[in-house]
Amino acid sequence: MIKKISWRNLLVLLTLVAVLAMVGGYLLLTPAPINTITLEEGYRADLYADPALAVGLKSRLEARVIDGHGKPVSGCSVQFFQAMPGMQMSTDDQPLVATERAVGRYIAGTHEFTMGGGWELKLRLDCTGQTSRQGIYAFTLDWPN
Numbered sequence: 001m002i003k004k005i006s007w008r009n010l011l012v013l014l015t016l017v018a019v020l021a022m023v024g025g026y027l028l029l030t031p032a033p034i035n036t037i038t039l040e041e042g043y044r045a046d047l048y049a050d051p052a053l054a055v056g057l058k059s060r061l062e063a064r065v066i067d068g069h070g071k072p073v074s075g076c077s078v079q080f081f082q083a084m085p086g087m088q089m090s091t092d093d094q095p096l097v098a099t100e101r102a103v104g105r106y107i108a109g110t111h112e113f114t115m116g117g118g119w120e121l122k123l124r125l126d127c128t129g130q131t132s133r134q135g136i137y138a139f140t141l142d143w144p145n
Helices: 007-029
Strands: 035-038 044-050 058-066 076-084 096-102 105-112 117-127 133-141
Touching: 035 133, 044 117, 058 076, 058 096, 058 117, 076 105
Parallel strands: none
Antiparallel strands: 035 044, 044 058, 058 105, 076 096, 076 117, 096 105, 117 133
């Protein structure tokens, strides 16, 4: 015997399926950080780039900052400084300034790494009434084929 389902129950079921699909899609599409640094007092800053970092490609940089209790850090100033150790290449005099777009998420404009090799991207976090926190993301970019 086939039991009839009411329109109301069908609507509830379809809504539940849609919500589960959105949550599952969000979890699948959320990228992993490309690098993580630990700052003073247990703070952590995860680095994201969109698109992924590559020589000659402009990428938007994002730092997601959490405190020692795992809570997003809000209301701070974040700057990135690029350097290529061993070469006379750095942006210490021209930092890339990030703005807070969501709680604990600091997004900088697009940036381009001009050559392959070892790079450092220094992050400086300044929060009102606290000492400055700094850390360095180190990574290597391959030359394009």
